[in-house]
Amino acid sequence: MIGEGACDNPFLARSVVNISGMSFGAISRPAIQALSRGAGEAGCWMDTGEGGLSPYHLEGNCDLIMQVGTARYGLRNPDGSFAPEKAQEIARFVKAFEIKLSQGAKPGKGGVLPGAKVTAEIARIRGIPEGEDSISPNRHPDIANIDQLLDRICNLRDLTGRPVGVKTALGDESFMTLLCEAVLRRGAQDAPDFLTIDGGEGGTGAAPQTLMDHMSLPIAEALPMAVDALRDSGLKDRVRVIASGKLVTPARAAWALCTGADFVHSARGFMFAIGCIQAMRCHTNTCPTGVATHNRRLQRGLVVEDKAARVVNYVRSLNREIDMIAHSCGCRHARELGRRHVRIVETAGRSIPLDVLHPGA
Ligand SMILES: Cc1cc2nc3c(=O)[nH]c(=O)nc-3n(C[C@H](O)[C@H](O)[C@H](O)COP(=O)(O)O)c2cc1C
Known part of the structure; x- marks a missing residue:
């Protein structure tokens, strides 16, 4: 359950x-369409x-x-401000907000959907002009600190009656420390109902190579950091944790559950x-497989019924094999997996802050 007792x-x-x-x-x-039908x-x-x-x-x-x-596509007025009545309307169709x-x-960068991909339909759904670059700012204009984030969460939850979570990448412990401190000060009812922790290895439709390659902690470091902060603050049962970042195989997904994630x-x-x-052509509108293009001719390569069946197979196989790993560890269900079930082969890849490694400079 996500948001039980809170909304x-x-x-x-x-x-x-x-x-x-x-x-x-x-x-x-x-x-x-294929993802929706498969899901x-x-x-x-x-x-x-x-x-x-x-x-x-x-x-x-x-x-x-x-x-x-940050651009609140689908939930905005023409001037870009948040439209509460649209959130209430959309709440009829969705289970939660993130x-x-x-x-x-x-991390730290907004997003651009190039004008070539902003068709009339996409412009209408997002609430922006057709054919122009669709730009997400690098931050929410009305969220400058943790209290404003919690205010926004509470407001959206009250408005819609749905659970509200937060998605973020981590650079160090500070975000989790600030978040947990603020929730303990205000009361657990103001907490996000879930946290989606995205690793630095996470994918994207378009991003500068330098950020993709070098910025934000990998999920192997970010996830234990987030889970430990919640556990130490007594908030682990209140806030569900979703983990992402190259968790494509049953073993990687099982690792995330062992570490303390509730979902992948x-x-x-x-x-x-x-x-x-x-x-690697997501940003050019010429994706040859039809996955990331709005060119109708190229889209013909993606047959919805066929691909929906593959989505179903992927979800079922992953869930089944995660359970198989759990059973192999002596657990009845994947949710019983814990850190004691994993051994990590240590490598030199573990990072510590440069000013801890070389203090004083
Ligand atoms: C084509 C594509 C589009 C994405 N669009 C969004 C998006 O709109 N919002 C978002 O938070 N993350 C977006 N992401 C990032 C994913 O939600 C997720 O954080 C990341 O890809 C996880 O890594 P994975 O691809 O290894 O599973 C996108 C990723 C891809 C590959």
Whole structure:
């Protein structure tokens, strides 16, 4: 359960593995249709990403998490300000809201959907002009500190009756420390209902190579940091944790559960399921597989029924094999997995801050 006791409509999430945020805009209409139908049949949720809610998300009757990005696509007035009545309208169709602060592939950077990909339909759904670059700022204009973040969470939860979570990448312990301190000061009712922790290895439709390669902590460091902060503050039962960042195989997903995640998000795992060949052209509108293009001719390569079945297979196989790993450890269910079940082969890859390694400079 997500948001139990904290909102009018808590969300009973049925699958450990779920579809991470990928916006309609970054990926195509048939890609969204295949993911929605696959998620509906497999019983997992689909996160909309920051591009708003389209009719195609609704086709599969799946559980949906509506992401609130910095540009608030789908939830904005023409001047870009937050539109509460749109949030209330959308709450009829989605199970929860996720306020996105950052993602691992490009922390501290906003986003651009190039004008070539801003079709009339995408412009209408996002609430922006057609054919012009669609720019997400690097931060929420009305969230400058943790208290304003918690105010926004409480406001959206009251407005919609749905659980509200936060997605972020981490650079060090400070965000979690500030968050837990503020929640303990204000009371657990003001906490986010879930935290989506995205590792630096997370994917994206478009980001500067330097940020993709070098910025934000990998999930192997960020996840234990987030879980430990919640546990130490007595908030682990209140706040569900979703982990993402190359968690595409059962073993990686099981590692996340052992570390303390409640759910796993995958973006590129599902892109592969619907035919992505990593042509690396998401930003050019010429994706040869139809996954990340709005060119109708190229989209014909993505047959929705066929790919929806692959999404179902992927979710079912991952969940089944995570359970198999759990059984092999002597657990009845994957949720019984704990840190004692994992051994990590240590490498030189573990990082510590430079000013701890070389203090005083
Ligand atoms: C094509 C594509 C589009 C994405 N769009 C969004 C988005 O709109 N909002 C967001 O928070 N993350 C977005 N992401 C990032 C994923 O939600 C997730 O954080 C990251 O990809 C996880 O890593 P994975 O691909 O290894 O699973 C996108 C990723 C991809 C590959």
